Amino acid sequence: MNLRHLKYFVATAESGQVSRAATVLSISQSSVTSAIKELETILGTELFRRSAHGMELTDAGREFLSSSYEILEKVEEAKKLTQKKSSAGGVISLAATYTVLGYFLPYHLDRLSHLHPNLEIKLHELSRESIEEGLLANRFDMAMVLTSNLNNPELESETLLRSTRRLWASHSNPLSRQGKVHFEEIAEEDYIMLTIDEAAHTTMQYWGLTNFQPKVKLRTSSVEAVRSMVANNQGVTILSDMVYRPWSLEGKRISTVQTEYEIPSMDVGLAWRRGLEFNHAQTVLSDYFRQAFVSPQSQAPNIRNGIVKI
Template identity: 45%
Template structure:
Protein backbone atom coordinates (compact mmCIF):
# COMPACT_ATOMS: atom_id res chain seq x y z
CA UNK A 1 0.00 0.00 0.00
CA UNK A 2 1.29 3.46 -0.89
CA UNK A 3 2.12 5.71 2.06
CA UNK A 4 2.34 8.89 -0.03
CA UNK A 5 -0.04 10.95 2.11
CA UNK A 6 0.68 14.60 1.38
CA UNK A 7 0.50 17.22 4.11
CA UNK A 8 -2.10 19.01 2.01
CA UNK A 9 -4.48 16.05 2.05
CA UNK A 10 -3.90 15.50 5.75
CA UNK A 11 -4.86 19.13 6.39
CA UNK A 12 -8.06 18.50 4.40
CA UNK A 13 -8.80 15.51 6.62
CA UNK A 14 -8.15 17.52 9.79
CA UNK A 15 -10.37 20.38 8.63
CA UNK A 16 -13.29 18.02 7.93
CA UNK A 17 -12.76 16.27 11.26
CA UNK A 18 -12.87 19.63 13.04
CA UNK A 19 -15.94 21.09 11.32
CA UNK A 20 -17.87 17.95 10.40
CA UNK A 21 -18.71 19.43 7.01
CA UNK A 22 -16.91 19.53 3.68
CA UNK A 23 -18.39 22.94 2.89
CA UNK A 24 -17.03 24.47 6.10
CA UNK A 25 -13.64 22.79 5.66
CA UNK A 26 -13.41 24.27 2.16
CA UNK A 27 -14.18 27.73 3.54
CA UNK A 28 -11.69 27.36 6.37
CA UNK A 29 -8.88 26.33 4.01
CA UNK A 30 -9.96 28.52 1.07
CA UNK A 31 -10.07 25.63 -1.41
CA UNK A 32 -12.82 24.00 -3.45
CA UNK A 33 -15.19 21.44 -1.95
CA UNK A 34 -14.17 18.97 -4.65
CA UNK A 35 -10.54 19.24 -3.53
CA UNK A 36 -11.55 18.42 0.05
CA UNK A 37 -13.78 15.52 -1.00
CA UNK A 38 -11.16 14.04 -3.32
CA UNK A 39 -8.36 14.44 -0.82
CA UNK A 40 -10.27 12.71 1.98
CA UNK A 41 -11.38 9.91 -0.34
CA UNK A 42 -7.80 9.32 -1.48
CA UNK A 43 -6.62 9.08 2.13
CA UNK A 44 -9.33 6.53 2.93
CA UNK A 45 -8.35 4.49 -0.12
CA UNK A 46 -4.70 4.58 0.90
CA UNK A 47 -5.22 3.59 4.54
CA UNK A 48 -7.87 1.04 3.58
CA UNK A 49 -10.57 2.01 6.08
CA UNK A 50 -13.46 4.47 6.28
CA UNK A 51 -12.40 7.46 8.36
CA UNK A 52 -15.79 9.19 8.28
CA UNK A 53 -19.43 8.25 8.50
CA UNK A 54 -21.37 10.22 5.87
CA UNK A 55 -24.85 11.37 6.89
CA UNK A 56 -27.30 14.03 5.81
CA UNK A 57 -25.98 16.14 8.69
CA UNK A 58 -22.35 15.97 7.64
CA UNK A 59 -19.37 13.78 8.38
CA UNK A 60 -18.41 12.26 11.72
CA UNK A 61 -15.28 10.31 12.52
CA UNK A 62 -15.41 6.55 12.78
CA UNK A 63 -13.45 4.85 15.56
CA UNK A 64 -10.61 4.30 13.06
CA UNK A 65 -10.91 7.94 12.00
CA UNK A 66 -10.54 9.12 15.58
CA UNK A 67 -7.41 7.05 16.01
CA UNK A 68 -6.03 8.30 12.71
CA UNK A 69 -6.74 11.92 13.69
CA UNK A 70 -4.84 11.44 16.95
CA UNK A 71 -1.80 10.14 15.07
CA UNK A 72 -2.00 12.91 12.47
CA UNK A 73 -2.06 15.47 15.27
CA UNK A 74 1.06 13.85 16.72
CA UNK A 75 2.72 14.02 13.31
CA UNK A 76 2.00 17.73 12.88
CA UNK A 77 3.22 18.37 16.42
CA UNK A 78 6.45 16.59 15.53
CA UNK A 79 6.80 18.84 12.48
CA UNK A 80 6.30 21.91 14.65
CA UNK A 81 8.97 20.58 17.01
CA UNK A 82 11.35 20.08 14.08
CA UNK A 83 10.90 23.64 12.81
CA UNK A 84 11.18 25.05 16.32
CA UNK A 85 14.41 23.14 16.76
CA UNK A 86 15.89 24.74 13.63
CA UNK A 87 14.86 28.24 14.64
CA UNK A 88 17.01 30.25 16.98
CA UNK A 89 15.74 30.29 20.52
CA UNK A 90 15.54 33.62 22.24
CA UNK A 91 18.12 33.49 25.06
CA UNK A 92 17.91 37.25 25.48
CA UNK A 93 14.24 37.03 26.48
CA UNK A 94 14.18 36.32 30.19
CA UNK A 95 11.92 37.05 33.11
CA UNK A 96 8.73 35.59 34.51
CA UNK A 97 5.32 35.16 32.92
CA UNK A 98 2.46 34.78 35.39
CA UNK A 99 -0.17 33.10 33.26
CA UNK A 100 -3.69 32.34 34.47
CA UNK A 101 -6.20 30.07 32.77
CA UNK A 102 -9.57 28.47 33.33
CA UNK A 103 -10.39 24.75 33.53
CA UNK A 104 -11.42 24.32 29.89
CA UNK A 105 -8.31 26.09 28.63
CA UNK A 106 -6.03 24.03 30.85
CA UNK A 107 -7.48 20.73 29.66
CA UNK A 108 -8.31 21.28 26.01
CA UNK A 109 -6.17 24.10 24.63
CA UNK A 110 -3.14 25.08 26.67
CA UNK A 111 -0.73 22.07 26.76
CA UNK A 112 0.63 22.19 23.16
CA UNK A 113 0.70 26.00 23.12
CA UNK A 114 2.60 26.12 26.39
CA UNK A 115 5.08 23.47 25.20
CA UNK A 116 5.77 25.46 22.04
CA UNK A 117 6.33 28.64 24.05
CA UNK A 118 8.73 26.88 26.42
CA UNK A 119 10.76 25.48 23.52
CA UNK A 120 11.01 28.88 21.88
CA UNK A 121 11.68 30.88 25.04
CA UNK A 122 13.56 28.51 27.37
CA UNK A 123 14.79 31.26 29.70
CA UNK A 124 11.35 32.59 30.56
CA UNK A 125 10.01 31.20 33.81
CA UNK A 126 6.29 30.47 33.40
CA UNK A 127 4.12 30.45 36.51
CA UNK A 128 0.76 28.78 35.83
CA UNK A 129 -2.50 29.29 37.67
CA UNK A 130 -5.81 27.49 37.05
CA UNK A 131 -8.54 29.67 38.53
CA UNK A 132 -12.09 30.77 37.80
CA UNK A 133 -12.99 33.60 35.43
CA UNK A 134 -13.89 36.03 38.29
CA UNK A 135 -10.56 35.26 39.98
CA UNK A 136 -8.76 35.89 36.70
CA UNK A 137 -10.42 39.28 36.24
CA UNK A 138 -9.54 40.27 39.81
CA UNK A 139 -5.98 38.97 39.46
CA UNK A 140 -5.37 40.84 36.23
CA UNK A 141 -6.59 44.14 37.63
CA UNK A 142 -4.64 43.74 40.89
CA UNK A 143 -1.41 42.77 39.14
CA UNK A 144 -1.32 39.21 40.45
CA UNK A 145 -1.34 37.86 36.85
CA UNK A 146 0.40 39.27 33.78
CA UNK A 147 -1.81 37.57 31.23
CA UNK A 148 -4.72 35.16 31.07
CA UNK A 149 -6.15 32.76 28.55
CA UNK A 150 -9.83 32.05 29.11
CA UNK A 151 -13.28 32.01 27.56
CA UNK A 152 -13.41 35.62 26.39
CA UNK A 153 -17.16 35.29 25.75
CA UNK A 154 -17.57 35.15 29.56
CA UNK A 155 -15.59 38.28 30.47
CA UNK A 156 -17.65 40.78 32.46
CA UNK A 157 -15.39 43.75 33.25
CA UNK A 158 -14.63 44.83 29.69
CA UNK A 159 -13.88 48.38 30.83
CA UNK A 160 -10.80 47.20 32.76
CA UNK A 161 -9.50 44.49 30.48
CA UNK A 162 -8.28 44.08 26.94
CA UNK A 163 -9.24 40.89 25.16
CA UNK A 164 -8.09 39.13 22.03
CA UNK A 165 -10.16 36.20 20.79
CA UNK A 166 -7.98 33.43 19.37
CA UNK A 167 -10.56 30.88 18.31
CA UNK A 168 -14.27 30.13 18.25
CA UNK A 169 -15.78 26.72 18.86
CA UNK A 170 -19.32 25.89 17.75
CA UNK A 171 -21.79 24.55 20.27
CA UNK A 172 -23.77 21.52 19.14
CA UNK A 173 -26.20 18.99 20.55
CA UNK A 174 -24.63 15.77 21.87
CA UNK A 175 -26.62 12.52 21.76
CA UNK A 176 -25.72 8.86 21.93
CA UNK A 177 -25.09 6.87 18.77
CA UNK A 178 -28.61 5.37 18.58
CA UNK A 179 -30.63 8.40 19.59
CA UNK A 180 -33.97 8.96 17.85
CA UNK A 181 -33.07 12.59 17.12
CA UNK A 182 -30.46 11.40 14.62
CA UNK A 183 -33.33 10.52 12.26
CA UNK A 184 -34.50 14.14 12.04
CA UNK A 185 -33.31 16.64 9.46
CA UNK A 186 -34.04 19.73 11.57
CA UNK A 187 -33.80 20.04 15.35
CA UNK A 188 -34.55 23.03 17.56
CA UNK A 189 -34.21 23.71 21.27
CA UNK A 190 -37.97 23.19 21.52
CA UNK A 191 -37.53 19.68 20.13
CA UNK A 192 -35.06 18.69 22.85
CA UNK A 193 -36.61 20.56 25.81
CA UNK A 194 -38.35 17.45 27.20
CA UNK A 195 -35.29 15.18 27.04
CA UNK A 196 -33.24 14.74 30.23
CA UNK A 197 -30.40 17.25 30.03
CA UNK A 198 -26.90 16.82 31.47
CA UNK A 199 -25.70 20.29 32.44
CA UNK A 200 -21.98 21.02 32.62
CA UNK A 201 -21.25 23.69 35.22
CA UNK A 202 -17.49 24.28 34.92
CA UNK A 203 -16.32 27.55 33.35
CA UNK A 204 -19.85 28.95 33.73
CA UNK A 205 -21.13 26.57 31.05
CA UNK A 206 -24.54 26.44 32.75
CA UNK A 207 -24.87 30.23 32.71
CA UNK A 208 -23.81 30.37 29.05
CA UNK A 209 -26.39 27.71 28.18
CA UNK A 210 -29.26 29.60 29.79
CA UNK A 211 -28.38 32.67 27.71
CA UNK A 212 -29.51 30.90 24.53
CA UNK A 213 -32.32 28.88 26.12
CA UNK A 214 -34.00 31.87 27.78
CA UNK A 215 -34.74 33.89 24.58
CA UNK A 216 -36.68 30.88 23.27
CA UNK A 217 -38.96 31.02 26.31
CA UNK A 218 -38.06 27.48 27.37
CA UNK A 219 -35.65 25.77 29.75
CA UNK A 220 -33.73 22.51 29.53
CA UNK A 221 -35.05 19.56 31.51
CA UNK A 222 -31.98 19.32 33.75
CA UNK A 223 -31.44 15.85 35.16
CA UNK A 224 -27.92 16.29 36.49
CA UNK A 225 -25.38 19.08 37.02
CA UNK A 226 -21.68 18.28 37.03
CA UNK A 227 -18.31 19.97 36.73
CA UNK A 228 -16.87 16.88 34.97
CA UNK A 229 -16.76 16.85 31.17
CA UNK A 230 -16.09 13.10 31.26
CA UNK A 231 -19.21 12.55 33.36
CA UNK A 232 -21.26 14.45 30.78
CA UNK A 233 -19.64 12.48 27.97
CA UNK A 234 -20.31 9.11 29.59
CA UNK A 235 -23.89 9.90 30.57
CA UNK A 236 -24.74 11.11 27.07
CA UNK A 237 -23.01 8.11 25.45
CA UNK A 238 -25.00 5.73 27.66
CA UNK A 239 -28.32 7.38 26.78
CA UNK A 240 -28.99 8.98 30.17
CA UNK A 241 -29.51 12.40 28.64
CA UNK A 242 -28.44 14.95 26.05
CA UNK A 243 -26.39 18.13 26.27
CA UNK A 244 -25.13 21.08 24.23
CA UNK A 245 -21.39 21.73 24.39
CA UNK A 246 -18.63 23.12 22.21
CA UNK A 247 -16.70 21.21 19.59
CA UNK A 248 -13.49 21.92 21.52
CA UNK A 249 -14.45 19.43 24.23
CA UNK A 250 -16.27 17.01 21.93
CA UNK A 251 -14.88 13.51 21.44
CA UNK A 252 -16.80 10.84 19.51
CA UNK A 253 -16.23 8.11 22.11
CA UNK A 254 -16.78 7.92 25.85
CA UNK A 255 -14.25 6.31 28.18
CA UNK A 256 -16.22 3.06 28.06
CA UNK A 257 -16.14 3.02 24.24
CA UNK A 258 -19.69 4.15 23.46
CA UNK A 259 -20.44 6.46 20.54
CA UNK A 260 -21.42 10.13 20.86
CA UNK A 261 -22.83 12.10 17.93
CA UNK A 262 -23.06 15.88 17.72
CA UNK A 263 -25.79 17.65 15.77
CA UNK A 264 -26.17 21.19 14.48
CA UNK A 265 -29.25 22.90 15.88
CA UNK A 266 -31.46 25.25 13.88
CA UNK A 267 -31.47 27.85 16.64
CA UNK A 268 -28.71 30.49 16.58
CA UNK A 269 -26.42 29.08 19.27
CA UNK A 270 -23.47 31.43 19.96
CA UNK A 271 -20.02 29.82 19.71
CA UNK A 272 -17.65 29.52 22.62
CA UNK A 273 -14.89 32.11 22.25
CA UNK A 274 -11.44 31.52 23.71
CA UNK A 275 -8.64 34.04 23.87
CA UNK A 276 -6.27 36.27 25.80
CA UNK A 277 -6.92 39.04 28.30
CA UNK A 278 -4.72 41.55 30.11
CA UNK A 279 -5.22 44.79 32.06
CA UNK A 280 -5.75 47.97 30.08
CA UNK A 281 -3.88 50.22 32.46
CA UNK A 282 -0.62 48.24 32.46
CA UNK A 283 1.67 47.51 29.48
CA UNK A 284 2.46 43.90 28.68
CA UNK A 285 5.86 42.59 29.70
CA UNK A 286 8.18 41.34 26.93
CA UNK A 287 7.40 37.73 27.93
CA UNK A 288 3.66 38.38 27.83
CA UNK A 289 3.99 40.04 24.41
CA UNK A 290 5.92 37.05 23.12
CA UNK A 291 3.24 34.68 24.37
CA UNK A 292 0.49 36.77 22.71
CA UNK A 293 2.34 36.74 19.39
CA UNK A 294 2.86 32.99 19.52
CA UNK A 295 -0.74 32.32 20.53
CA UNK A 296 -2.11 34.30 17.59
CA UNK A 297 -0.41 31.95 15.15
CA UNK A 298 -1.34 28.80 17.06
CA UNK A 299 -4.10 26.39 16.09
CA UNK A 300 -5.32 23.02 17.36
Protein backbone atom coordinates in the same frame (compact mmCIF):
# COMPACT_ATOMS: atom_id res chain seq x y z
CA MET B 1 0.76 9.85 0.12
CA ASN B 2 1.35 13.33 1.53
CA LEU B 3 0.44 15.48 4.52
CA ARG B 4 -2.67 16.73 2.76
CA HIS B 5 -4.05 13.18 2.68
CA LEU B 6 -3.38 12.76 6.39
CA LYS B 7 -4.84 16.13 7.33
CA TYR B 8 -8.07 15.51 5.40
CA PHE B 9 -8.35 11.97 6.76
CA VAL B 10 -7.93 13.09 10.39
CA ALA B 11 -10.45 15.91 9.96
CA THR B 12 -13.03 13.49 8.58
CA ALA B 13 -12.35 10.87 11.24
CA GLU B 14 -12.75 13.40 14.05
CA SER B 15 -15.82 15.15 12.67
CA GLY B 16 -17.54 12.01 11.34
CA GLN B 17 -18.83 13.89 8.30
CA VAL B 18 -17.23 15.03 5.06
CA SER B 19 -19.24 18.25 5.17
CA ARG B 20 -17.98 19.16 8.64
CA ALA B 21 -14.41 18.22 7.74
CA ALA B 22 -14.63 20.49 4.70
CA THR B 23 -15.91 23.34 6.87
CA VAL B 24 -13.10 22.87 9.40
CA LEU B 25 -10.48 22.77 6.65
CA SER B 26 -12.07 25.62 4.63
CA ILE B 27 -12.11 23.56 1.44
CA SER B 28 -14.73 21.91 -0.76
CA GLN B 29 -16.38 18.60 0.14
CA SER B 30 -15.22 17.14 -3.17
CA SER B 31 -11.59 17.84 -2.23
CA VAL B 32 -12.01 15.90 1.02
CA THR B 33 -13.79 13.02 -0.71
CA SER B 34 -11.13 12.79 -3.44
CA ALA B 35 -8.27 12.84 -0.92
CA ILE B 36 -9.83 10.03 1.12
CA LYS B 37 -10.43 7.91 -1.98
CA GLU B 38 -6.83 8.47 -3.07
CA LEU B 39 -5.61 7.47 0.39
CA GLU B 40 -7.71 4.29 0.41
CA THR B 41 -6.35 3.40 -3.02
CA ILE B 42 -2.77 3.94 -1.88
CA LEU B 43 -3.30 1.83 1.25
CA GLY B 44 -5.38 -0.79 -0.50
CA THR B 45 -8.10 -0.83 2.15
CA GLU B 46 -11.26 0.99 3.17
CA LEU B 47 -10.74 3.47 5.99
CA PHE B 48 -14.41 4.44 6.42
CA ARG B 49 -17.84 2.86 6.29
CA ARG B 50 -20.14 5.27 4.49
CA SER B 51 -23.72 5.56 5.74
CA ALA B 52 -26.58 8.01 5.95
CA HIS B 53 -25.29 8.92 9.42
CA GLY B 54 -21.84 9.93 8.17
CA MET B 55 -18.38 8.41 8.01
CA GLU B 56 -17.47 5.70 10.53
CA LEU B 57 -13.93 4.36 10.82
CA THR B 58 -13.26 0.74 9.95
CA ASP B 59 -10.81 -1.28 12.05
CA ALA B 60 -8.11 -0.39 9.54
CA GLY B 61 -9.19 3.24 9.74
CA ARG B 62 -8.83 3.31 13.52
CA GLU B 63 -5.34 1.87 13.28
CA PHE B 64 -4.37 4.33 10.57
CA LEU B 65 -5.78 7.25 12.59
CA SER B 66 -3.36 6.45 15.39
CA SER B 67 -0.47 6.37 12.91
CA SER B 68 -1.65 9.64 11.35
CA TYR B 69 -1.58 11.39 14.71
CA GLU B 70 1.97 10.17 15.29
CA ILE B 71 3.11 11.39 11.86
CA LEU B 72 1.52 14.82 12.25
CA GLU B 73 3.01 15.14 15.73
CA LYS B 74 6.47 14.32 14.37
CA VAL B 75 6.02 16.96 11.66
CA GLU B 76 5.12 19.52 14.33
CA GLU B 77 8.23 18.55 16.29
CA ALA B 78 10.37 18.94 13.17
CA LYS B 79 8.88 22.37 12.51
CA LYS B 80 9.83 23.45 16.03
CA LEU B 81 13.46 22.47 15.39
CA THR B 82 13.62 24.75 12.36
CA GLN B 83 11.90 27.71 13.99
CA LYS B 84 14.19 30.47 15.14
CA LYS B 85 14.49 30.58 18.91
CA SER B 86 14.27 33.96 20.61
CA SER B 87 16.63 35.16 23.32
CA ALA B 88 13.77 37.16 24.81
CA GLY B 89 13.03 36.15 28.35
CA GLY B 90 11.54 37.13 31.65
CA VAL B 91 8.96 35.82 34.07
CA ILE B 92 5.21 36.16 33.67
CA SER B 93 2.45 35.09 36.05
CA LEU B 94 -0.42 33.75 33.95
CA ALA B 95 -3.80 32.75 35.37
CA ALA B 96 -6.27 30.55 33.50
CA THR B 97 -9.66 28.98 34.03
CA TYR B 98 -10.29 25.23 33.99
CA THR B 99 -11.56 25.01 30.41
CA VAL B 100 -8.81 27.15 28.95
CA LEU B 101 -6.08 25.28 30.81
CA GLY B 102 -7.47 21.89 29.86
CA TYR B 103 -8.42 22.42 26.23
CA PHE B 104 -6.49 25.40 24.89
CA LEU B 105 -3.23 26.30 26.60
CA PRO B 106 -1.05 23.14 26.66
CA TYR B 107 -0.17 23.17 22.94
CA HIS B 108 0.77 26.84 23.10
CA LEU B 109 2.80 26.44 26.27
CA ASP B 110 4.84 23.81 24.45
CA ARG B 111 5.36 26.10 21.45
CA LEU B 112 6.30 29.02 23.67
CA SER B 113 8.87 26.89 25.51
CA HIS B 114 10.55 26.09 22.18
CA LEU B 115 10.31 29.57 20.65
CA HIS B 116 11.18 31.46 23.85
CA PRO B 117 13.20 29.12 26.10
CA ASN B 118 14.15 32.02 28.39
CA LEU B 119 10.54 32.95 29.06
CA GLU B 120 9.27 31.49 32.35
CA ILE B 121 5.49 31.20 32.64
CA LYS B 122 4.09 30.64 36.12
CA LEU B 123 0.62 29.11 35.79
CA HIS B 124 -2.34 29.44 38.14
CA GLU B 125 -5.74 27.75 37.70
CA LEU B 126 -8.64 29.68 39.25
CA SER B 127 -12.23 30.68 38.69
CA ARG B 128 -13.03 33.70 36.55
CA GLU B 129 -13.96 35.78 39.62
CA SER B 130 -10.68 34.94 41.39
CA ILE B 131 -8.71 35.73 38.25
CA GLU B 132 -10.37 39.14 37.87
CA GLU B 133 -9.61 39.92 41.52
CA GLY B 134 -6.01 38.74 41.11
CA LEU B 135 -5.42 40.85 38.00
CA LEU B 136 -6.71 43.98 39.73
CA ALA B 137 -4.58 43.23 42.80
CA ASN B 138 -1.46 42.67 40.63
CA ARG B 139 -1.12 39.05 41.76
CA PHE B 140 -1.18 37.97 38.11
CA ASP B 141 0.34 39.73 35.11
CA MET B 142 -2.12 38.42 32.56
CA ALA B 143 -4.82 35.79 32.23
CA MET B 144 -6.18 33.43 29.59
CA VAL B 145 -9.92 33.27 30.11
CA LEU B 146 -13.30 32.89 28.46
CA THR B 147 -13.57 36.51 27.37
CA SER B 148 -17.26 35.97 26.63
CA ASN B 149 -17.74 35.71 30.43
CA LEU B 150 -15.82 38.86 31.36
CA ASN B 151 -17.83 41.82 32.63
CA ASN B 152 -15.37 43.92 34.64
CA PRO B 153 -14.82 47.43 33.20
CA GLU B 154 -11.45 47.66 34.98
CA LEU B 155 -10.05 44.91 32.74
CA GLU B 156 -9.04 44.90 29.10
CA SER B 157 -9.15 41.80 26.92
CA GLU B 158 -8.46 40.54 23.43
CA THR B 159 -10.43 37.64 22.00
CA LEU B 160 -8.31 35.14 20.07
CA LEU B 161 -10.70 32.31 19.30
CA ARG B 162 -14.48 32.05 18.93
CA SER B 163 -15.64 28.46 19.42
CA THR B 164 -19.09 27.57 18.08
CA ARG B 165 -21.57 25.88 20.40
CA ARG B 166 -23.57 22.93 19.03
CA LEU B 167 -25.87 20.20 20.24
CA TRP B 168 -24.09 16.99 21.29
CA ALA B 169 -26.07 13.78 20.89
CA SER B 170 -25.38 10.07 20.80
CA HIS B 171 -24.71 8.75 17.30
CA SER B 172 -27.83 6.59 17.75
CA ASN B 173 -30.06 9.55 18.73
CA PRO B 174 -32.41 10.57 15.86
CA LEU B 175 -31.45 14.23 16.43
CA SER B 176 -27.90 13.43 15.29
CA ARG B 177 -29.19 12.80 11.78
CA GLN B 178 -30.82 16.21 11.37
CA GLY B 179 -29.23 19.10 9.53
CA LYS B 180 -30.41 21.53 12.19
CA VAL B 181 -32.30 20.98 15.41
CA HIS B 182 -34.94 23.15 17.08
CA PHE B 183 -34.87 24.03 20.78
CA GLU B 184 -38.37 22.58 21.04
CA GLU B 185 -36.90 19.19 20.09
CA ILE B 186 -33.95 19.58 22.46
CA ALA B 187 -36.34 20.42 25.32
CA GLU B 188 -37.98 17.01 24.90
CA GLU B 189 -34.67 15.24 25.59
CA ASP B 190 -32.97 14.68 28.95
CA TYR B 191 -30.27 17.34 29.30
CA ILE B 192 -26.79 16.89 30.80
CA MET B 193 -25.72 20.23 32.27
CA LEU B 194 -22.02 21.10 32.59
CA THR B 195 -21.37 23.49 35.47
CA ILE B 196 -17.63 24.25 35.26
CA ASP B 197 -16.50 27.74 34.15
CA GLU B 198 -20.01 29.19 34.52
CA ALA B 199 -21.29 26.84 31.81
CA ALA B 200 -24.64 26.35 33.54
CA HIS B 201 -25.19 30.11 33.85
CA THR B 202 -24.31 30.65 30.20
CA THR B 203 -26.58 27.78 29.16
CA MET B 204 -29.58 29.25 30.96
CA GLN B 205 -28.88 32.65 29.42
CA TYR B 206 -29.33 31.46 25.85
CA TRP B 207 -32.14 29.07 26.75
CA GLY B 208 -33.84 32.11 28.27
CA LEU B 209 -34.01 33.68 24.82
CA THR B 210 -36.22 30.80 23.65
CA ASN B 211 -39.67 29.72 24.80
CA PHE B 212 -38.32 26.47 26.22
CA GLN B 213 -36.32 25.11 29.15
CA PRO B 214 -33.85 22.20 29.28
CA LYS B 215 -35.05 19.04 31.04
CA VAL B 216 -31.97 18.70 33.25
CA LYS B 217 -31.17 15.12 34.24
CA LEU B 218 -27.69 15.71 35.64
CA ARG B 219 -25.53 18.66 36.67
CA THR B 220 -21.80 17.90 36.71
CA SER B 221 -18.47 19.71 36.70
CA SER B 222 -16.88 16.85 34.71
CA VAL B 223 -16.61 17.24 30.94
CA GLU B 224 -15.85 13.52 30.65
CA ALA B 225 -19.03 12.68 32.58
CA VAL B 226 -21.03 14.80 30.14
CA ARG B 227 -19.28 13.14 27.21
CA SER B 228 -19.94 9.63 28.54
CA MET B 229 -23.59 10.30 29.41
CA VAL B 230 -24.28 11.74 25.97
CA ALA B 231 -22.41 8.96 24.15
CA ASN B 232 -24.46 6.36 26.05
CA ASN B 233 -27.69 8.11 25.04
CA GLN B 234 -28.52 9.22 28.58
CA GLY B 235 -29.17 12.76 27.43
CA VAL B 236 -27.98 15.57 25.18
CA THR B 237 -26.08 18.77 25.83
CA ILE B 238 -24.93 21.95 24.12
CA LEU B 239 -21.22 22.72 24.36
CA SER B 240 -18.50 24.34 22.30
CA ASP B 241 -16.40 22.80 19.55
CA MET B 242 -13.25 23.47 21.59
CA VAL B 243 -14.14 20.79 24.15
CA TYR B 244 -15.78 18.42 21.64
CA ARG B 245 -14.27 15.01 20.98
CA PRO B 246 -16.04 12.50 18.72
CA TRP B 247 -15.57 9.53 21.07
CA SER B 248 -16.30 8.87 24.73
CA LEU B 249 -13.84 7.03 26.97
CA GLU B 250 -15.83 3.85 26.23
CA GLY B 251 -15.26 4.35 22.51
CA LYS B 252 -18.85 5.37 21.73
CA ARG B 253 -19.49 8.04 19.14
CA ILE B 254 -20.85 11.53 19.81
CA SER B 255 -22.37 13.59 17.01
CA THR B 256 -22.81 17.35 16.85
CA VAL B 257 -25.69 19.22 15.23
CA GLN B 258 -26.26 22.90 14.58
CA THR B 259 -29.19 24.56 16.30
CA GLU B 260 -31.73 26.60 14.36
CA TYR B 261 -31.27 29.49 16.80
CA GLU B 262 -27.69 30.77 16.67
CA ILE B 263 -26.11 30.32 20.09
CA PRO B 264 -23.43 32.79 21.23
CA SER B 265 -19.92 31.40 20.79
CA MET B 266 -17.51 30.57 23.60
CA ASP B 267 -14.72 33.12 23.23
CA VAL B 268 -11.16 32.62 24.49
CA GLY B 269 -8.54 35.32 24.88
CA LEU B 270 -6.11 37.32 26.98
CA ALA B 271 -7.10 39.67 29.80
CA TRP B 272 -5.13 42.21 31.83
CA ARG B 273 -5.63 45.19 34.11
CA ARG B 274 -6.84 48.25 32.21
CA GLY B 275 -4.05 50.75 31.54
CA LEU B 276 -1.29 48.21 32.17
CA GLU B 277 1.95 48.95 30.32
CA PHE B 278 3.29 45.60 29.13
CA ASN B 279 6.77 44.64 30.22
CA HIS B 280 9.01 42.59 27.94
CA ALA B 281 7.65 39.19 29.01
CA GLN B 282 4.04 40.31 28.62
CA THR B 283 4.78 41.70 25.17
CA VAL B 284 6.37 38.41 24.10
CA LEU B 285 3.33 36.46 25.27
CA SER B 286 0.74 38.76 23.71
CA ASP B 287 2.68 39.01 20.43
CA TYR B 288 2.85 35.21 20.20
CA PHE B 289 -0.92 34.80 20.54
CA ARG B 290 -1.68 37.70 18.19
CA GLN B 291 0.54 36.15 15.55
CA ALA B 292 -1.00 32.73 16.13
CA PHE B 293 -4.65 33.77 15.98
CA VAL B 294 -5.16 37.37 14.88
CA SER B 295 -2.72 37.80 12.00
CA PRO B 296 -3.63 36.50 8.51
CA GLN B 297 -0.53 34.28 8.63
CA SER B 298 -1.84 32.41 11.67
CA GLN B 299 0.01 29.14 12.20
CA ALA B 300 -1.98 27.95 15.21
CA PRO B 301 -3.62 24.52 15.21
CA ASN B 302 -7.33 24.14 14.71
CA ILE B 303 -8.40 24.03 18.34
CA ARG B 304 -12.07 23.44 17.58
CA ASN B 305 -11.61 19.72 17.06
CA GLY B 306 -8.00 19.17 18.04
CA ILE B 307 -6.93 19.00 14.40
CA VAL B 308 -3.46 20.31 13.71
CA LYS B 309 -3.22 22.27 10.48
CA ILE B 310 -0.04 21.57 8.56
